[in-house]
Amino acid sequence: MARVTGIGGVFLRARDPKALSAWYAQHLHFEMHAEYGANFLWSDAVPAGTGSTAFCFFPEKTSYFGTSGQQAMINLRVDNLDEMLKELTAGGVAIDPVRQEYSYGHFAWITDPEGNRVELWQPLPKPPKES
DSSP: OOOOOSOOOOOOOOSSHHHHHHHHHHHHOOOOBTTTBOOOOGGGOSSTTOOOOOOOOOOTTOSTTOSSOOSOOEEEEOSOHHHHHHHHHHTTOEEOSOOEEETTEEEEEEEOTTSOEEEEEEEOOOOOOOO
């Protein structure tokens, strides 16, 4: 039986796709290509062995995506959340003051220039299994 093996892309509507691409390149260091946007390879998982993509549904009235009424939210993996937030603050990016920490990583949220809430996630290494 055939099955889905992961998320192949995230696609968003934009009032100004070129400007929004430039914003993501400047502030989140996306390497943008004119024909197909950014491409992330699983071999880039940091820390190694933490490569995964979540696919889940939230209740229609969730506030987790912010208050803009957006239908989707991107979760972006980052290698150093604190450093990324310093850079974003210096760049004047809107940052939610709320932070969350779990055994599998640290989370923060920003808003892009078109009002999309974006989740930033720094995955943590999995603890070694006890023998």
